[in-house]
Amino acid sequence: MIEHSGWTLYKRLLGYVKPYWRAFALAILGYAIYAASSTALAEMMKRLIDGIQNPDAAFRLFLPLFVVGMFATRGVGTFLGTYFMSSVARNLVHALRCDVFNHMLHLPGHFFDGHSTGHLISRVTYHVEQVTGAATKAVTILLREGLFVIGLVSYLLWTNWMLTLLFLAVTPLIGVVVSYASKRFRRISRRIQRSMGDVTHVASEALSGYRVVRTHGAEAYEKARFAEASEVNRRQSMKEALTKATSTPVIQLLVALSLALLVWLAMSPTLLDAMTPGEFVAFVTAAALMAKPVRQLTEINSEIQKGIAAAGELFGLLEEPPESDEGTRDPGRLAGRVRLEGVRFAYGEDQPEVLKGIDLEVAPGEMVAIVGRSGSGKSTLVGLLPRFYRPTAGRILIDEVPLEAFRLQPLRRQIALVSQQVTLFNASIADNIAYGIDDPDRAAIEAAARAAHAHEFIERMPGGYDAVIGENGVMLSGGQRQRLAIARAIFKDAPLLVLDEATSALDTESERHIQAALEEVCRGRTTFVIAHRLSTIERADRILVLEQGEVVEQGSHAELLARDGAYAALHRLQFQEPA
Ligand code: ADP
Ligand code: MG
Numbered sequence: 001m002i003e004h005s006g007w008t009l010y011k012r013l014l015g016y017v018k019p020y021w022r023a024f025a026l027a028i029l030g031y032a033i034y035a036a037s038s039t040a041l042a043e044m045m046k047r048l049i050d051g052i053q054n055p056d057a058a059f060r061l062f063l064p065l066f067v068v069g070m071f072a073t074r075g076v077g078t079f080l081g082t083y084f085m086s087s088v089a090r091n092l093v094h095a096l097r098c099d100v101f102n103h104m105l106h107l108p109g110h111f112f113d114g115h116s117t118g119h120l121i122s123r124v125t126y127h128v129e130q131v132t133g134a135a136t137k138a139v140t141i142l143l144r145e146g147l148f149v150i151g152l153v154s155y156l157l158w159t160n161w162m163l164t165l166l167f168l169a170v171t172p173l174i175g176v177v178v179s180y181a182s183k184r185f186r187r188i189s190r191r192i193q194r195s196m197g198d199v200t201h202v203a204s205e206a207l208s209g210y211r212v213v214r215t216h217g218a219e220a221y222e223k224a225r226f227a228e229a230s231e232v233n234r235r236q237s238m239k240e241a242l243t244k245a246t247s248t249p250v251i252q253l254l255v256a257l258s259l260a261l262l263v264w265l266a267m268s269p270t271l272l273d274a275m276t277p278g279e280f281v282a283f284v285t286a287a288a289l290m291a292k293p294v295r296q297l298t299e300i301n302s303e304i305q306k307g308i309a310a311a312g313e314l315f316g317l318l319e320e321p322p323e324s325d326e327g328t329r330d331p332g333r334l335a336g337r338v339r340l341e342g343v344r345f346a347y348g349e350d351q352p353e354v355l356k357g358i359d360l361e362v363a364p365g366e367m368v369a370i371v372g373r374s375g376s377g378k379s380t381l382v383g384l385l386p387r388f389y390r391p392t393a394g395r396i397l398i399d400e401v402p403l404e405a406f407r408l409q410p411l412r413r414q415i416a417l418v419s420q421q422v423t424l425f426n427a428s429i430a431d432n433i434a435y436g437i438d439d440p441d442r443a444a445i446e447a448a449a450r451a452a453h454a455h456e457f458i459e460r461m462p463g464g465y466d467a468v469i470g471e472n473g474v475m476l477s478g479g480q481r482q483r484l485a486i487a488r489a490i491f492k493d494a495p496l497l498v499l500d501e502a503t504s505a506l507d508t509e510s511e512r513h514i515q516a517a518l519e520e521v522c523r524g525r526t527t528f529v530i531a532h533r534l535s536t537i538e539r540a541d542r543i544l545v546l547e548q549g550e551v552v553e554q555g556s557h558a559e560l561l562a563r564d565g566a567y568a569a570l571h572r573l574q575f576q577e578p579a
Contacts, residue, residue, distance in 0.1 A: 006186070009311050013135075016092045023084040023091075028143060030080025035147035037074040039155050042289060044070065046282035053277070081144055089135035097128045100314055106322040109388045113347065118201025119194075123317060126196045127310040130189070134307020138300040145293035152286050152293075159283050160275070166265060167287060170258040174251055178301060181247035185305035188240045193310055195233040202229045244302045251298040255291060262287055323387075325408040334414045335399050336364040336495045336526030338385070342394035345380060345549075354380045356549040357394070362542075364495075367527040369537035371570060372546035378530045379420065381546070382498045385528075386415045398496070416489035418502035422481045424473030429458055430465040432473075433487045445491060451517045452487035453510060454480070478505035486514065490521050497527045504532060511536060534574050543567060 017024055044066060051059045101124050156164040206213055206222040213222055263284060265271065272280065338360070345355040354377045362368050370378045384391055387403055396403045403411070424432050433448055434440030445465065449455045457480055461467040473481045482505045489497060499518070503511045515536055531537050538557045545553040545566045553566050560567035 006182075006308055009308050009315065012315055013092070013131075013311055016095055017088055019095075020088045020091050023087045027081050027084035027088060030077045030082075030084065031140075031143040031147050033077030034074055034081060034144055035077075035151040037070050037077060038148050038289070039151035039286070040066075040070050042152070042155055042282045042286035045285045046276075046278040048278070049281045050276060050278035078144075082140065085140045085143070086136055089132060089139065092135050093128055093132045096131060096311075096314060097124055100124055100128070100317055103318050103320070103322065107320055108323045109383075110348065111320060116197075116201045118199075118204045119197035121204070122193075122197040122200040123314060126200070127193055127314055130193060130310035131307045131314065134304050134311075138303040138307060141296050141300045142304070145296045148293045149290060149297070152290050155286050156283065159279060159286070160271075163262060163266060163271070163283065167258050167262045170254050174254050177247060177251055177254070178298065181243055182301055182305050184243050185240065185302045186309045188236055188243065189302075189306040189309035190313070192233060192236045192240065192306075193313060195229065195236060198229040199226070199233055202226050240302060244299070247301070248295065248298050252291070252295055255294050259287055259291070323408060324390075324404075327404055327406040327408065327411070329401060329405045329407065330410050331398070331401075331406050331414050334495045336362075337397075337399050338362040338496070338526055339397040339400070340394065341397070343381075343384065343391045343396060344393040345377075345384065345389065345391050347380075347389070353392075354549050355384075355391075358549075358551060360544070360551070362526055362528075364526055365524055366542065367522050367529065367540045369529045369531065369540035369543045370546055371531070371534065371537065371543060371567065376546045377549040378546055379500050382417075382500055382528050382530065385496065385498065386412045386417060413492075414494050415496040415498060416492040416494040417498045417500070418482075418485045418489045419498075419500045420504070422473070422485040424469060424476070424481060424484060426468065426471045428463075428466045428468050429461070429484065432469065432484055433491050435488055440491075445487075448487045448491035449484075451490050451521060452483045453513045453517060454483040454487045457483075479507065479510060482506060483510075483514070486518075495525050497522060497525045499527065500530045501532060502529075503536060534571055545570070 044063075047059075047066075048063065051063065104120060104124075153164065153168070156167065202222070202225050206226065213219060266275075266280060266283065275283070339362070340358050340360040343355055343358040344353060346353045358381065360368075370381065372378055380389075383389060384396060385398075385403075387408060390404075398406075398411075398414075425435065429449075430440070430442070430445050433445045442465070446455065449458055449465075458464055458467070467475075469475050473484065476484070482502060486499075486502055489499075489502075503514055506514060511533070519539065529537055529540060537543060541556070542554055543557060543560055544551050545560070547566065553560060553563065555563065561571065
């Protein structure tokens with residue numbers, strides 16, 4: 001991942017603030033008011049002391065009014081600053097969070113192969129919150145107290161510039177401490193955030209796989225794994241705490257030293273003579289008032305660095321290139337002629353080739369079955385059609401047009417895919433069948449469910465088509481889930497249909513029913529069927545036998561049996577026919 005300097009990150013974050021510049025300006029105005037009215041406290045001290053020395057009636061009235069006015073103004077400033085800053089920060093976080101999520105939805109398959117869901121989820125939850133911390137609390141303090149410090153320093157300069165310059169002589173030292181601490185904070189924060197990803201990852205794995213954990217008696221193992229992830233997090237947090245606990249007092253000590261120097265110098269007879277007692281008190285008051293904002297400013301440093309580290313991670317993610325979608329052609333409704341020319345594929349440069357030169361020509365409406373041992377590359381092959389991955393060599397054409405020439409989204413709309421792992425959403429059955437469609441037609445949903453032999457069990461469920469089926473359909477059996485997935489594919493009514501072990505979880509009886517239905521559905525569509533149970537594909541127009549990424553045989557069921565090759569061997573194995 002690209003390392004960003006703090007500055008480029010600030011600038012990029014500031015880009016997110018741009019649309020809310022009005023609110024931002026109001027917030028700054030608010031803090032400016034706050035800073036100005038707070039600085040006025042020093043001026044008030046001066047008037048008070050000078051007033052005590054030669055009192056008069058007008059002054060007696062003026063002073064209380066001044067106090068009330070000052071606090072009232074400061075209140076207005078605080079409100080403007082706090083409210084509008086929160087508004088900017090919350091908008092920023094919302095925009096950033098949506099950007100990150102939206103971007104993730106367009107990242108290519110190999111990105112998801114390389115990142116755990118836990119880590120990705122923690123980006124949109126934990127990381128984004130870290131940016132909020134920096135954006136709300138830290139920027140608030142930075143602006144409010146920063147402007148206050150500027151106000152105080154200006155006041156000091158105005159009162160006695162020479163003394164002020166002496167007072168400010170320690171600032172370079174403070175700068176060194178702050179910069180060292182900042183770098184350390186950022187490094188540690190990055191580790192903390194990654195460890196939070198680990199925590200989410202381990203927890204989500206163990207919780208979603210709770211049955212496996214229990215049947216293997218792996219509770220102790222998972223507890224240890226979780227404790228380790230959490231312990232890394234704790235250790236890093238303690239390092240952060242140590243840095244914070246050290247840097248803040250060190251900076252404050254430096255400020256105190258310069259204050260002491262200031263008082264000592266100010267008390268020198270020559271200077272005392274030059275100032276009125278009021279001026280002197282005002283000066284020391286202003287200098288002493290500096291302690292609180294400086295303290296707050298140093299304390300929020302860790303907060304800011306956390307936010308910067310998180311923003312770096314998020315921007316890194318936003319820079320991950322999305323799926324390439326350079327095609328310009330709209331496929332319209334495809335006829336479904338599919339051609340593969342010398343297609344080779346590996347999941348990564350350092351990984352073995354999974355497909356080793358596949359040539360294939362499929363006519364519109366043809367039903368092609370792919371059989372072969374597990375791991376021979378069947379799922380990989382059909383996964384290339386919706387462009388989940390790109391072939392490393394060779395090309396794929398649909399209706400004589402190279403796949404890359406199509407726009408991604410309309411192309412995928414032309415392909416219905418039922419894969420080995422059924423994914424269902426925690427929504428109603430109707431919404432699951434008509435997934436991604438606004439305001440779908442109920443009759444069409446029901447027709448699809450009937451064709452997938454799902455209608456009966458849906459009717460029996462409390463709520464019927466409106467029944468909500470739990471996370472990934474936990475309230476359904478494996479066979480029911482598969483039937484819903486098939487119904488979803490049928491509902492999609494696409495000219496290309498891919499069934500990747502779509503009926504493997506069904507009993508023979510329901511499979512036979514669905515088989516009949518599928519034959520109906522397959523008519524007029526180009527269909528790829530992958531099935532372990534060979535009985536389900538006997539009626540395919542053509543059967544391909546895949547072995548270690550190569551097509552070793554193809555032909556109809558009868559032809560392949562007659563050839564007595566790989567297919568016949570597979571067939572014998574399954575039907576236990578005596579050789
Ligand atoms: P089949 O569907 O025929 O059982 P697959 O196409 O799923 O086989 O897998 C073919 C090979 O590709 C296997 O050796 C598997 O280990 C590998 N493979 C599958 N998916 C990935 C992936 N996302 N990353 C790396 N290798 C993979
Ligand atoms: Mg497979």
